[in-house]
Amino acid sequence: MTLGPTRTTIPEEARKEGVLAVVIGRAVGAAAAASAYLGGAVRAVQGVVTPLGWCVLASGLVALVVGYAFGLLEVVALGWALVVLIAAAALWLVGRGAGQVRLVVPIPRVVVGEQAEARLVAVNPGRRRFGGVQLELPVGDAVVERVLPGLARGGEYEVQFRIPTDRRGIVPIGPARTVRADPIGLMRREIVWSETAELKVHPRTVPIAALSSGFIRDLEGSPTRDLTSSDIAFHALREYVPGDDRRYIHWKSSAKTGTFMVRQFEESRRSRLMVVLDLETGAYASDAEFELAVSAAASVGARAIRDARSVSFVVSGRQSGRTGSMRELPTVSRDRLVDALCVVEREERVALLPDVARSAAESLHGLSLAVLVTGTARGTGPLRSAASRVPAGVDVVAVQCSPEGEPTARAVSGLTVFGIGYLEDLRAMLARSASVA
Template identity: 70%
Template sequence: MSLARTRTTIPEDARREGVLAALIAHLVRAAGRSAGALAEWQRQVGSVVTWRGWATIIGATLAFAVGYGLGWVELISIGWGLLIIGVLASAWLLGRGASSVELSLPVSRVVVGEPATARLVAANPGRRRWGGVKLELPVGRRIMEWVLPAIPRGGSFDRSFRVPTERRGIVRVGPTRTVRADPLGLMRREIVWSQVSELRVHPRTIAISALSSGFIRDLEGSPTRDLTASDIAFHALREYLPGDDRRFIHWKSSAKTGTFMVRQFEETRRSRLMVVLDLDAEAYVDEAEFELAVSAAASVGARAIRDARTVSFIVSGSPGPGASAMRELPTVSRDRLLDALCVIERTERASVLAEVARAAADELPGVSLAFLVTGTARGVPSLRAAASKLPPGVETIAVQCSPEGEATARTVAGLTVLGIGYLEDLRAMLARSASVA
């Protein structure tokens, strides 16, 4: 049995349609590439030609069109004059100049008010002297400018300058760019030399006493720096003192030293500390109150991180359907927390403090000590309402911030309310509370 080989014949019309479709696809791709190249050319030209340059180009074009069309020699002369001026302005931008402009920021984090400097170095390895170029450097919201002097071959321009740190936040430094422009301002060519560097300005914090309140003694908890005579986290050996439990005498070490030696342990505790920073703009009289509140909350959070406590730092979220009333900041390290606090701002769209406390109680189990940090416009009834949203047994301390105000401490229906005018007031009051406890 043999199989017959068949041959399929493509109709001529179908073949023409296929060729036409391929040609159209090719033309569309070519048009796309041309449009992209034209857009890039327009972007580059637009970044070089100023509005004065465009006015010159349009004026020359109109002068040529009208002059040659009507035979006006005067307009033709004006057109050629404008064209020559445009060509000379373009020639003014030729050359690249320095082969390197380096921007260095020695530190990436400072505390608000601390001095911070950056360094700018422009080098000229060319064969001839180079200078007269304007150097621009954005620093925060302002732009610093220098006119580079004549730099000889192998020379450099070295300049250090101060970075503003008067306010908490992130200061962006850079990019560094050299600017060439003709005397008439028709053309302007910028060359970017460096990336943007960021300086994080942390809120001011103060060292406070260890937060001993709100701890729950638990053998399954984490070891602390407090030493005790009985626990499971071994710390060291020390000499026996009257009153020590003889069950913890280490007999091998005692035999070697000839003195009774007893085991010393690190006390294990388990608890979650929560710091809630109120971002509601209506809770603060002015910006100074809010900055003091940020510093107070940051001080408590930094101390809890240092003590290796389980800490949750909560700020107000946005109200509305589908949005959470709270937002948790990272607390894996002190720097990560302070980095996040650099960009925290009060807002009129923040959830009220009671809703924030309710959301935190639902999402964060095991809280034993809570700090509610806010301003003086948040009254005691609002603070009590927020404290009532927390689970029973949670020790709650409300901190009201009033810059340069009098330090106060009171207890209202089981809620401790501290009023501070300075960060030092917070340290003194917490130390007093720890001594009483």
């Protein structure tokens, strides 16, 4: 006997439960979508109605309720008048226009004091008239306002904005927006046309010629007083001792003396410059001192990068227990370095300068010169302590900044301390050091 395929019957109750679950799931999804849509609509309304508009709307609704409840026709008329006023303000905002507004920042990087500008360009490629609204452009903490005139088809309007560059930093520009509002101020509609751009205001720097000759002479490696058995800088001959490399035997001298003589070399090291910028608030007597210190440190670092030197730029980091910490800024290019210096500021709870120097010396190897840049409130004691944390054989120069002060140069226990009042003083000091070296 052949058995045919069996058919499983689903109980009626289970089928009804499955249908009910599907219906409930769809209802929940529709409710969630409606809630999201309603929430978006509420947020849109909240972003359009001004506080004055909410007051007028609430007053109108209250007037209608009270007027109809107590039969006060005058109050009812007032309520409807306020509601109509709100409706008229809403109709005033209808329409976006076919225009376009572009934000242009021609130069994204400038130096303190240089002229910088941004441009807003409005065009109307459509058939409908575009304009008659207010243009707003946030620039830093301020908002620049202009009235956009009505533009016919193909019309174009351009306006320029001056950007303040009196202080180092990053100035946010934008987003550019147009604002349409009713004459009473019940509703306000903003249309954003661009992203936020940034203008980087770099610290002022001066060219330092000393780094290209004299002050740091070993671009590919300069001889030191440390002697080694193999290098490129020949020093002298000495007698052969077991274990010496036979490749360095000087055969002519060995033949003359009758004793094996080997070459001895001076160990050469590649130059590596370390610039340490003190960020502790107590190290500076004023903001002007700190700005001069940033410019001085940036000048040294930028010149070293331009000369293709190995350079590490270190600033004070957060204090962690008894050990100081340091933060290293990027030095892959001059722009990357001065971009990072746009945002450095004095801080209260940072490591002391000696702790920063110690942390940097432990992290960085192959140093040949360390430049410590600080203010006049930093005494000689902390400078000597910071210099003592640097490995032996590394020259240490401290630069103390005092705006409009007299340039000074002194040596304190092997530490060279320069006092500068202007950036040009730093260039002269380093040039003199290079000529003496």
